Amino acid sequence: MSAFDDLLAFQRQTEALSSVAERLGWDQETVMPRGATEQRADEMAAMEEVLHERRTDPRIGEWLAAARPQNQVEQRIVDLVGRDFSRSSRVPARLASELAKTTSLAQGIWAEARANETPEDFLPTLDQVLMLKREEAAALADGGDLYDALLDDYEPDTTAAEIAVLFDAMRPRLVALRDEILGADHQPQALTGHFPQETQLRLARTCATAFGYDWSRGRIDLAVHPFSSGRWQDSRITTRVVEPEPFNCIYSTIHEVGHSSYELGIDPDYAFTPLGRGVSMGVHESQSRIYENQMGRGRAFAGWLFNRMSDAFDGLNITDPDAFYSTVNRVTPGYIRTEADEVQYNLHIMLRFDLERDLISGRLDAEDLVEAWNARFLKDFDVAVDRPANGVLQDVHWSVGLFGYFPTYALGNVYAGCLNDAMRNAVPDLNESLAQGDASPGVEWLRENVQRHGGLLPPRQLIESATESLISPEPLLDYLEDKFSRIYDL
Amino acid sequence: MSAFDDLLAFQRQTEALSSVAERLGWDQETVMPRGATEQRADEMAAMEEVLHERRTDPRIGEWLAAARPQNQVEQRIVDLVGRDFSRSSRVPARLASELAKTTSLAQGIWAEARANETPEDFLPTLDQVLMLKREEAAALADGGDLYDALLDDYEPDTTAAEIAVLFDAMRPRLVALRDEILGADHQPQALTGHFPQETQLRLARTCATAFGYDWSRGRIDLAVHPFSSGRWQDSRITTRVVEPEPFNCIYSTIHEVGHSSYELGIDPDYAFTPLGRGVSMGVHESQSRIYENQMGRGRAFAGWLFNRMSDAFDGLNITDPDAFYSTVNRVTPGYIRTEADEVQYNLHIMLRFDLERDLISGRLDAEDLVEAWNARFLKDFDVAVDRPANGVLQDVHWSVGLFGYFPTYALGNVYAGCLNDAMRNAVPDLNESLAQGDASPGVEWLRENVQRHGGLLPPRQLIESATESLISPEPLLDYLEDKFSRIYDL
Structure with missing residues (x-):
């Protein structure tokens, strides 16, 4: 040997x-x-x-x-x-x-x-x-730097300073878009109705199947905070049900399918080696996000989902697929990161990124965290936090020691924006499949260009080789402005 | 240190x-x-x-x-x-x-x-x-001896030769009782009806609660072959549902509650030490059996269960609690050990004990096992095995390497017979509680005299100190003859 x-x-x-x-x-x-x-x-x-x-x-x-x-x-x-x-x-x-x-x-x-x-x-x-x-x-x-040392565990070869530059570049366009949207005349309807837990879970399973989740190597369970777990032959997803809000269950399921499918899509030869897992949390999040948002919340898949939900639930208040698409992408003031729309999501991350840098550096103490959170939330979102579960207690991460993890969510969104451009170029008829409840052409492109490589290539190199271009927040921001300008008639 | x-x-x-x-x-x-x-x-x-x-x-x-x-x-x-x-x-x-x-x-x-x-x-x-x-x-x-060396893992300080002597002493009385029963004029009715899985599982949970199962430290799931698993703060049970036969689910649940409660009943000071687990498989089985049989299949608890089942299922064909008690204890020819009645159960064990001794010694090869099993089954039960799942493939044990484990089931029955005598003397009004669906006075006596000691005393010493008498198959055989003579008017 x-x-x-x-x-x-x-x-x-x-x-x-x-x-x-x-x-x-x-x-x-x-x-x-x-x-x-x-x-x-x-x-x-x-x-x-x-x-x-x-x-x-x-x-x-x-x-x-x-x-x-x-x-x-x-x-x-x-x-x-x-x-x-x-x-x-x-x-x-x-x-x-x-x-x-x-x-x-x-x-x-x-x-x-x-x-x-x-x-x-x-x-x-x-x-x-x-x-x-x-x-x-x-x-x-x-x-x-203390924070960089922790960040390195989740997103190797990136520093907090680099991320801060990226976030500073993204913030003005996101804030401008958010403000335009919230001030628009035309506002999508909210979904209302009766959405029993069992029916939501059945629909969630159908959506997981539509996105190619391999049930022979996975399963779905309930958890307080949805997550995916495991590799190779056994990557399981979890979801949660908030009865009045079925999109919560459905889209968190599709999101976790993205994570699990990344692990399940890695070349089996890499199993039980350091190559046999997602290469970084940012790349991981790019997969969950592109499943959930660029594919799952697009007009094509939303149309298919509209039909499934109309069948599954009695008395949906929305009776038109275009209106339903607007509802799926509805932007409203909200407290919860995991329920945030694509426009505001990264603003939730920026808040956590700044707070956790201060917590690690010692500039902020745990005992002052509630006050700091609430003050920052009011500043960024112009809304006062109403209760702790809607504020500082909403995420599991800090309790389990995940400091340096949050910014990788936003990096994942940036990567997903880049990948979406390349995927749409390579699979021009993807929307036709998505309209039939079949994400497989997109899933296959991602498996071939991202997932199967596991840890073989470093994160940036992986994304840049898949997209054949440099990483930039532009594709994500362009995509968001285009999508939401249409939905909101901006 | x-x-x-x-x-x-x-x-x-x-x-x-x-x-x-x-x-x-x-x-x-x-x-x-x-x-x-x-x-x-x-x-x-x-x-x-x-x-x-x-x-x-x-x-x-x-x-x-x-x-x-x-x-x-x-x-x-x-x-x-x-x-x-x-x-x-x-x-x-x-x-x-x-x-x-x-x-x-x-x-x-x-x-x-x-x-x-x-x-x-x-x-x-x-x-x-x-x-x-x-x-x-x-x-x-x-x-x-090879077999003794394996047996020692499950029942320390006992040899196959000692067990063979015990089994030889038990067999004639069990066979005689079985033959009398099968030849009796009065035969209890079988239970028939429609028993949906969900209702069975709900009843199983109710029965587990009646036997004091601590849900804050356990849970119930489905498995091919029911088992219990875990210790201290986390001992889980499993059950199975055979829709036409609800007693299968209910009594296998009570059985596993006995196992789990033993682990959960051990003095918490012994957790994470070798004293923090059941001392032998025989003692373990004594707990599961006394829960399932001496308490669970007694007239008192059967009367309570009759009312619960009459409420839960439409159109039970048995409308009288005495007839129901007979049905619960019905003795019929059958292939499956885990479904066997109290009279025939130990005969199933004796078959396995002899075959596995031959497998380990090399007197019998795996390739000849089906034939050997079927021949022996015909000899002992006067019935030909109809299909492998009813024969040699019914138990998981050998596949996972559990050789030397089977005889501990029969030892457990013998111990349960001894413990039942002592428990009934110490708790004379136990049947009044069981008739109300409350096994706690029996459970508490067992916890105090057996369970809490964990591994502190060797198996025989533990049983003998709990019962204040020597271990013998007589109490079990007397109990069986008395119980079944009444049920079958022998």
Whole structure:
């Protein structure tokens, strides 16, 4: 066995164990009995300690030094293992285990505080999480920027400063578009009616199938905050049902299908290697967003969905597919990121990006977070937050230690804008399929040009090679202005 | 830290990881997408390798040698870790991992062969499992009896020879009772009617609650072969629905509640130690059986269940609680162990016990198993097996390598007979509660005298101290003869 073979064999087991830990997380958020929280925290901490020990195993350093990769795939495996090894080696085992245990508990505390509308029950725990994350960031940053060190886990090769420049460029056009829309004479109707949970879930399954979700390697369950989980042969999605708002369930399902399909679409030869997963959270989000928005909220698919929903629900108040399309894309003031329309979504991200940079740098304390959130929300959205579950408690991320994650959502939107231009050029008749409830020509283009590569190419290189052009926010902004000018007669 | 403290800290992590592996097994049999079989096998193998490495870690030997246990609890922990260490150290890592992977795959192959009624698709895999199990047994037996070495994993301190003596003593009285029953003039009616799955599951949940199942630390799902899984704060049950036969779902649920309640009833101080689990499979089965049979199939609870079922299902063909009680305990010729009545159940076990001893010793080959099974079934039950799913393919056990497990079911019945005598003496008004659908006085007696002790006392000592008498099959046989003589007017 060569050093590379030894490295790979060892890595395959680590990947298997990491997949087990991820499955445990799925279990916790979907099916676990509520009284098992403490036990699960101990189980997660034990898994984390095993994983940390493996990721920092000194043999990896020796194998890396001796490995002679023979081709691009082997070279990239060596690079990614090396990157992970160097990051993991900087975080002490004690800290890794404490982080796993604290965030596992914090998630339960967050969920309860959110249900009870009591941020004061969660903020002391968030403060603990923050202290641990700052410690982790300091260990990773090695003198560099703390926030960049965390960001690097989700979107390698990008800095907060670069993202800030991108966001500054996007904000004026998004704000102008939003203000024009909200001031327009013509406003789409809201959807009203009776939408039973079981019917919504049946429709969600139909939509998942329309977007090519492979049920033999997946399943759908309910969760407080929808997510997808798992790789290779087993990538599961979750959704939620808000009875008066069926678009919530349907579009969050299509969104998670995008994530899961990315994992399921990776070349099976990469399974159990560092290439066998989505290359970054930004690219991940580009897949979920292009499924959900550029395809799912387009006029073609909306027309098909209109017919399905008219059949499934009695007494839909909207009886015309064009009006229905406007309703699907309705822009209204709102508190919740995951329910935000395409125009305002990135503004929600910008708020979180700035707040979490301040939390990590220590410029903002957990105890002042509610006030800071509410003040910033009022400034950006001209609406006062009415209750904590509509404000600072709405997202799970910070409770589980995901700092540096939020900006990747907006990056994903930018990537999706770029990919959509290329996909539409390559598949000119995509809308004809979408109008029949069949996204497969688009899904196949994405699988071929993005998904199958897994971690082989770095994020920007992957998107630029798929689109044959440089990454820019222009395609996304042009698409939004064009789409919403038509819908709102601007 | 003392050597004992070091040992315990290490062991707690091992227990947490072992609990994760068990949860993964639950996932596989309840919710896992069917296309994930191979991946799950790799994941299980990786977990098994980590666990095996920990169980054979040379530091355990050093800690054991240096430990100075201060009390009974610490002494028993040292004994149990020592026992596990010595067993695990005998099995090579390669073999442990191969066993985990092969049995994980074999389970899927078994399920498919069972569905397709094609034993020939499963037997070559069973042969692989057998070869690995024989190798494992040889490593464990260290020159002793192969089958005893496997049995020791499920029922410590008992030999196949002792069990054979016990079974030989039981068989004549069971066969005589069975023959008298089947020849009796008065035969109870079968239950007929329309029993929708959802209603059965609702009733099953009601029965689980009647037997004190703690839903905050458990849940119920469907599985091909019902089982319970997990410990401490998270012990889940499964059931199955055969629509024309609601007793199948109801009594398998009560059975699994017995298993899960044992785990949930253990002193929480023992969690994450070797004392924090049922002490043997025989004692485990005594709990499931006494819940299911001595309490669940008694006249008192049957009367309550009669009312619940009359309310839940339209047009029950039985309209009298005494007749219903007879129906619940109806003895008929049947193929399936898990559906067998209390009289014939142990005869099903004796068949398996003899066949699996022959499989392990090599006196019987996997390829001859169908023939051997069918011949023996005809001899013992005077009925020819009509199809493989009613014969050799009915049980999951052998596919997952559980050789030496079957006899513990019959031991459990014997223990349940002993415990029932003592419980009835201690709780003379138990039937009055059961008639109200409340098993709690019995459950509490069992928790106090059996369950809470976890692994503290060895199996026989535990039963004998709970019953204040020696273990004997007499109470079980007396109970059966008394109960069924009345039902059948013998």
